[in-house]
Amino acid sequence: MKVTFPHMGNMGIVVKALLEELDLEVVPPPPITKRTLSLGVRYAPESACLPLKLNIGNFIEAAERGADTVIMAGGIGPCRFGYYNQVQREILTDMGIDLRMVVLEPPDNHIGELLNRVKILTGAHSWWRVIKAIRLAFVKCQALDDLERQASRLRCREFNRGDVDRVYQWGCEAIDKADSVKTIQRCRDDYLSRMAALPLDHTGRPVRIGIVGEIFTVLEPYSNGFMEKSLGRLGVEVSRSLYLSEWVNEHLFKGLLPVKGHRHTRKLATPYLSCGVGGHGQESVGGAIEYAQEGFDGVIQVGPLTCMPEIVAQSVLPRVEKDYDIPILTIYVDEQTGEAGLMTRLEAFVDMLERRKHRKEQAAR
Amino acid sequence: MIRERDNQNPLYLGVDVGSVSTNLVLLDERGEVREAHYLRTQGRPLEMIQKGLADLARRYRDEQIGGVGATGSARTLASVILGADVVKNEITTHAVAAGQLVPGVRTILEIGGQDSKLILLRDGVVSDFAMNTVCAAGTGSFLDQQAARLQLPIEEFGGLAERADHPVRIAGRCSVFAESDMIHKQQMGHALPDIIAGLCEALVRNFLNNLGKGKALEGPIVFQGGVAANAGMKRAFEKALGHPVVVPEHHKVMGAVGAALLARETVQRAGGLTRFKGFAMASEDVRAGSWECGDCPNLCEVIEIVESERPIARWGDRCGKWENSLAAIQTERAAEALAELH
Numbered sequence: 001m002k003v004t005f006p007h008m009g010n011m012g013i014v015v016k017a018l019l020e021e022l023d024l025e026v027v028p029p030p031p032i033t034k035r036t037l038s039l040g041v042r043y044a045p046e047s048a049c050l051p052l053k054l055n056i057g058n059f060i061e062a063a064e065r066g067a068d069t070v071i072m073a074g075g076i077g078p079c080r081f082g083y084y085n086q087v088q089r090e091i092l093t094d095m096g097i098d099l100r101m102v103v104l105e106p107p108d109n110h111i112g113e114l115l116n117r118v119k120i121l122t123g124a125h126s127w128w129r130v131i132k133a134i135r136l137a138f139v140k141c142q143a144l145d146d147l148e149r150q151a152s153r154l155r156c157r158e159f160n161r162g163d164v165d166r167v168y169q170w171g172c173e174a175i176d177k178a179d180s181v182k183t184i185q186r187c188r189d190d191y192l193s194r195m196a197a198l199p200l201d202h203t204g205r206p207v208r209i210g211i212v213g214e215i216f217t218v219l220e221p222y223s224n225g226f227m228e229k230s231l232g233r234l235g236v237e238v239s240r241s242l243y244l245s246e247w248v249n250e251h252l253f254k255g256l257l258p259v260k261g262h263r264h265t266r267k268l269a270t271p272y273l274s275c276g277v278g279g280h281g282q283e284s285v286g287g288a289i290e291y292a293q294e295g296f297d298g299v300i301q302v303g304p305l306t307c308m309p310e311i312v313a314q315s316v317l318p319r320v321e322k323d324y325d326i327p328i329l330t331i332y333v334d335e336q337t338g339e340a341g342l343m344t345r346l347e348a349f350v351d352m353l354e355r356r357k358h359r360k361e362q363a364a365r
Numbered sequence: 366m367i368r369e370r371d372n373q374n375p376l377y378l379g380v381d382v383g384s385v386s387t388n389l390v391l392l393d394e395r396g397e398v399r400e401a402h403y404l405r406t407q408g409r410p411l412e413m414i415q416k417g418l419a420d421l422a423r424r425y426r427d428e429q430i431g432g433v434g435a436t437g438s439a440r441t442l443a444s445v446i447l448g449a450d451v452v453k454n455e456i457t458t459h460a461v462a463a464g465q466l467v468p469g470v471r472t473i474l475e476i477g478g479q480d481s482k483l484i485l486l487r488d489g490v491v492s493d494f495a496m497n498t499v500c501a502a503g504t505g506s507f508l509d510q511q512a513a514r515l516q517l518p519i520e521e522f523g524g525l526a527e528r529a530d531h532p533v534r535i536a537g538r539c540s541v542f543a544e545s546d547m548i549h550k551q552q553m554g555h556a557l558p559d560i561i562a563g564l565c566e567a568l569v570r571n572f573l574n575n576l577g578k579g580k581a582l583e584g585p586i587v588f589q590g591g592v593a594a595n596a597g598m599k600r601a602f603e604k605a606l607g608h609p610v611v612v613p614e615h616h617k618v619m620g621a622v623g624a625a626l627l628a629r630e631t632v633q634r635a636g637g638l639t640r641f642k643g644f645a646m647a648s649e650d651v652r653a654g655s656w657e658c659g660d661c662p663n664l665c666e667v668i669e670i671v672e673s674e675r676p677i678a679r680w681g682d683r684c685g686k687w688e689n690s691l692a693a694i695q696t697e698r699a700a701e702a703l704a705e706l707h
Contacts, residue, residue: 348491
């Protein structure tokens with residue numbers, strides 16, 4: 001069995017660690033490139049959202065490298081993602097690519113359901129071994145998230161363009177190679193301090209922007225036109241409302257692990273959006289409010305074009321914008337998204353926030 | 366290169382290189398427009414920037430230029446050729462210019478060749494903006510095309526609309542359908558002025574539906590960009606909004622005016638030094654080339670600008686490898702230039 005999975009930010013490193021720990025042969029798809037996207041666009045329905053197209057591209061490229069089994073997450077609720085694994089299987093079958101799909105869906109009642117699904121992959125390993133593997137993967141996940149958080153915060157402060165990203169990249173590679181909880185944590189600390197030791201400018205007070213939105217487009221830099229990097233280079237300190245470890249904990253482990261959850265975020269959203277609308281619609285609204293309360297200067301909502309949960313969120317965000325006096329920019333992405341147009345919007349938004357901030361500071365004086 | 370300006374009465378050069386037009390303006394210290402050049406880009410931004418510069422070079426000297434600002438879709442290119450002190454997006458420059466020329470402005474409607482923008486200001490600061498995303502149905506190029514099809518000079522197009530008695534309703538969501546609907550209305554026997562007025566109203570509807578999205582458009586309202594010259598469009602906006610719409614004198618070059626104003630601000634803050642390369646750049650041999658970098662799976666398209674066989678700028682690479690290889694040289698050169706000055 002040669003197992004592959006779709007890319008979503010750093011998730012590849014985590015899933016690879018989990019599967020390898022269970023002695024499975026892993027064939028990760030090559031990094032997402034223009035080719036991945038064009039393959040996906042060619043075989044996916046035109047109206048499907050960007051995540052589906054990129055997933056299909058990943059699977060085709062992985063199959064080319066010999067993968068025969070796909071492991072991916074499923075979903076429940078009104079978002080289309082819930083049936084994507086079925087659609088993807090059909091598309092691939094039509095193309096003559098025979099891939100077995102193992103779908104990890106959130107458990108309905110009990111964590112045991114998830115473990116049963118994992119059992120398909122774990123084979124004869126003891127539960128103890130499985131839990132150990134999950135632990136190792138989750139520690140990697142948290143370490144990667146920590147590095148990512150720090151990179152988003154420091155990128156706007158670097159003196160030499162690209163320094164932070166270089167160290168971040170090395171850090172990810174080191175964590176990928178690390179094979180015990182101890183070495184992972186050592187890597188994490190090592191690269192966090194290396195990042196902090198770079199020549200940085202701590203004198204300025206940069207504009208702070210929070211990113212909310214649909215999980216795939218928020219986590220996968222390729223899908224959002226490397227937004228966090230671009231914003232950092234425009235001198236913005238970036239924060240994200242969602243990190244992989246948080247999602248894994250909430251959706252696969254029912255919030256059992258000691259990681260920040262989004263219960264509070266959803267509660268904040270209830271005056272505007274009182275029920276779940278699938279995907280991360282409610283979290284987008286609540287996240288924007290959280291950022292406003294934390295004194296951020298602006299919020300960017302990102303989602304794939306035609307994403308229903310995000311459209312619902314977008315329609316109530318103008319009220320949040322008004323009530324909390326925080327500008328919110330919505331950006332939808334798909335394979336048509338032009339880089340120049342995206343940059344112009346980001347630049348204009350950052351300019352707007354800078355001038356606003358400047359004016360507020362002058363008024364306060 | 367960094368040079369000292371002539372402090373007597375410095376002029377600020379603003380350059381806006383867009384899809385349809387390349388505009389150059391010179392502002393004086395008080396923000397008055399001294400020169401405004403409007404050229405057609407014709408898909409050759411590099412040549413047009415040099416041509417505009419050559420026009421100015423006949424009457425002005427390098428020392429008179431106190432600062433340079435670049436904007437528009439080819440702003441990076443323009444900034445490299447001219448040595449700009451500030452490079453800004455079109456939304457910011459348009460807002461800055463409108464704020465200066467029409468004090469107290471609260472809403473800016475801007476329609477250019479390929480894009481349209483709606484900018485809202487409160488107390489002189491941009492509070493919200495929208496830009497057309499997936500389509501360019503309601504923009505200048507489409508009007509241009511229709512004028513050409515009817516064999517009317519674009520300048521007369523708007524005037525004709527004013528003579529309409531009963532503007533016809535035209536489907537304006539998509540320019541392809543708008544055109545077929547227009548042809549249909551012509552075949553039915555409607556008068557040309559009625560059809561043109563109907564087209565203007567359709568484009569205004571398209572603009573307000575796409576960008577307005579229920580936002581409160583409060584006066585004073587300014588209409589700018591190349592299309593603002595069209596009297597029919599101005600009238601259609603006034604009819605739809607129920608509010609007078611101001612078209613500033615320099616409506617065609619507002620982006621360039623904004624860039625020049627920002628250049629003034631930047632240079633003043635930087636102590637009066639400008640990076641302007643000089644009018645000699647008008648006749649310099651500048652070329653652009655590109656290649657696909659195959660060093661990693663990103664396959665970035667790298668662009669290189671070469672000035673007399675010497676690469677002066679590169680961009681387009683995600684990792685910054687090509688970009689940074691030149692940045693190091695530039696900082697060294699800038700340091701040398703500074704040392705020379707002191």
